[in-house]
Amino acid sequence: MHIRFKSARKEAPMDEPQYWSACLERVGSHGDREAFTALFEHFAPLLKSFLAAGAGQNSENIEELVQETMVKVWRKAANYNRSQSNANTWIYTIARNTRIDWIRKQIRQNPNQLHADDIYDTEPTVTPHSSLIELRNKRDIGAEIKKLPPAQSEVLALMYFQGHSGQQVSEALSIPLGTVKSRIRLALKRLKVALAENELELEAREEAHA
Amino acid sequence: MIERHPDSSFLVEYASGSVDIAPSIAITTHIQFCDQCRRTVESLQSVGGELLGRASSDPVSDDLLDSVFACIDSGSSDGERFESGKQDFIPAEEENEVISELSSTLPAYIKQFLPAEKLKWRFLSPSLKTATISVGEDVHELSFLKIKAGGKAPVHNHKGTEITVVLKGCFSDEDDLYHPGDFIVRQEGETHQPFAAQNEECICLSVLSAPIQLTGIKSVLNPFLSFAPS
Numbered sequence: 001m002h003i004r005f006k007s008a009r010k011e012a013p014m015d016e017p018q019y020w021s022a023c024l025e026r027v028g029s030h031g032d033r034e035a036f037t038a039l040f041e042h043f044a045p046l047l048k049s050f051l052a053a054g055a056g057q058n059s060e061n062i063e064e065l066v067q068e069t070m071v072k073v074w075r076k077a078a079n080y081n082r083s084q085s086n087a088n089t090w091i092y093t094i095a096r097n098t099r100i101d102w103i104r105k106q107i108r109q110n111p112n113q114l115h116a117d118d119i120y121d122t123e124p125t126v127t128p129h130s131s132l133i134e135l136r137n138k139r140d141i142g143a144e145i146k147k148l149p150p151a152q153s154e155v156l157a158l159m160y161f162q163g164h165s166g167q168q169v170s171e172a173l174s175i176p177l178g179t180v181k182s183r184i185r186l187a188l189k190r191l192k193v194a195l196a197e198n199e200l201e202l203e204a205r206e207e208a209h210a
Numbered sequence: 211m212i213e214r215h216p217d218s219s220f221l222v223e224y225a226s227g228s229v230d231i232a233p234s235i236a237i238t239t240h241i242q243f244c245d246q247c248r249r250t251v252e253s254l255q256s257v258g259g260e261l262l263g264r265a266s267s268d269p270v271s272d273d274l275l276d277s278v279f280a281c282i283d284s285g286s287s288d289g290e291r292f293e294s295g296k297q298d299f300i301p302a303e304e305e306n307e308v309i310s311e312l313s314s315t316l317p318a319y320i321k322q323f324l325p326a327e328k329l330k331w332r333f334l335s336p337s338l339k340t341a342t343i344s345v346g347e348d349v350h351e352l353s354f355l356k357i358k359a360g361g362k363a364p365v366h367n368h369k370g371t372e373i374t375v376v377l378k379g380c381f382s383d384e385d386d387l388y389h390p391g392d393f394i395v396r397q398e399g400e401t402h403q404p405f406a407a408q409n410e411e412c413i414c415l416s417v418l419s420a421p422i423q424l425t426g427i428k429s430v431l432n433p434f435l436s437f438a439p440s
Binding site: 033037040041044045046047048049050052063066067070071074075085086088089090091092093095096097099100104114116118119120121141142145146156157159160161163164165166168180181184185188191193194195 | 234323346
C-alpha cells in the first residue's frame with residue numbers, strides 16, 4: 001500500500017487555516033455557497049484520497065463517501081467553532097465518523113441507528129487557562145508531523161488513513177505489537193501530544209534504550 | 211484521582227476510528243471524568259486533521275459538487291438522522307432504576323445508551339448484578355455492573371479482554387483500588403476478585419470481548435454469565 005503525501009505542496013498563504021475557518025463560518029451563518037464551493041474544491045480531493053485508503057478500491061463508492069462527508073459539513077457548519085478546532089481537524093472528524101458508519105452499514109452491524117456521532121463526544125475540554133497552550137500545541141503538531149522519522153509516520157498513516165488498529169499495523173508491517181506501540185509513543189512525544197503519566201514512564205524507558 | 215487510563219495506542223485507535231462501538235463508548239465515558247485524556251484525544255484528532263491536510267489531492271468527478279448541492283437542497287438523504295439518531299435511547303426516567311439512582315453522578319453522555327424500558331438486571335452472585343446495554347455490535351458486550359457495598363464479585367478469569375470504567379463508588383482487587391473514571395483493562399487469562407468498598411455500592415461500565423469464566427466453587431454460576439452481545 002502507498003500513502004502519498006504531497007511532495008511539492010503549493011505555497012499556501014500564511015493565513016490558510018484562518019481562511020478555511022472563515023469559509024466554514026460563512027457557510028454556518030449565511031449558507032454561503034461560494035464559501036462552500038471553495039471548501040469543496042480544496043477538501044473534496046483530499047477527502048477522496050484520505051477515504052480511499054481505508055475503504056477499498058471502488059472509486060464510485062468513495063465519491064459517495066466524499067459527498068456524504070461534504071453534505072454533513074454543510075449541515076453541521078453552524079456548530080463549527082474555530083476556537084475549538086481548525087477546519088482540517090473538524091472536517092477530519094466528520095470524515096472519520098462517516099467512514100465508521102459506512103463500514104458498519106456494510107457489515108450490517110447497525111440495528112439501533114446508533115451513529116459514530118453519538119459515540120464520540122464533541123464537547124471540548126473546559127479548562128480555559130490551558131487553551132492558549134493547547135492552541136500552541138496544535139500548531140506544533142502541524143510543524144512537527146512532517147519531520148517524523150518514516151518508521152513513525154508510516155504507523156500513524158496506516159492507522160489514520162487505512163483505519164488500522166495497532167494489531168493490524170503489526171501484521172501489515174510484520175513487526176511486533178510492542179514495536180508498533182513504542183513507535184506510537186515516540187511519535188506522540190515528538191508531536192508534543194500530552195500523555196498520561198504511566199505512558200511517560202514507558203516512553204522514558206524506551207528513549208533510554210533507543 | 212484517576213490513575214488508570216487507556217494506553218496511547220488505544221487512544222490513537224479511538225481517534226482514528228478503528229475501535230468497535232462498545233470499547234469506544236468506554237473511552238468516551240472515561241474522558242467524561244478525565245480531562246487529561248480528553249485533551250490527548252483532541253490532539254490526536256488534530257493529528258488526523260494534519261494528515262488529511264497533507265493527503266495527496268485526488269480529483270473528484272466534475273458533477274460531484276452539483277450532486278452535493280442537490281442533496282443539500284432536497285434536504286433528503288439521511289439528513290434527519292443526525293437529529294433523531296438517539297431517539298431510541300431516550301429513557302423513561304422515573305422507570306429507570308439506574309437513572310434515578312445516578313442522575314447526579316452518571317455522566318450525561320452515558321444516559322443516551324440506556325434502554326427506554328427498564329434495565330434488565332441479572333444477579334451473577336448475591337452481591338453482583340449486571341444489565342446489558344444494546345449498542346448494535348456483535349464483538350463486544352457492553353453492560354453495567356453493580357457490586358453491593360462491601361460485596362465481593364466472584365473470582366473470575368478472562369477469555370478475552372475486559373474493560374471496566376468505574377462510574378460510581380470504588381472497588382478494589384488484589385492489585386489496586388479504583389476510583390470513578392478509572393479505566394481498567396484485564397487481558398485474557400488474568401484472574402481477579404473485585405470487591406466494593408464497605409460504605410458504598412460500586413457501579414461500573416463493563417466491556418467484554420469474550421465470556422468471563424468464574425473459577426473455583428462458584429463455577430456453577432457460569433450458565434448465567436452467558437455471553438450475550440446485542
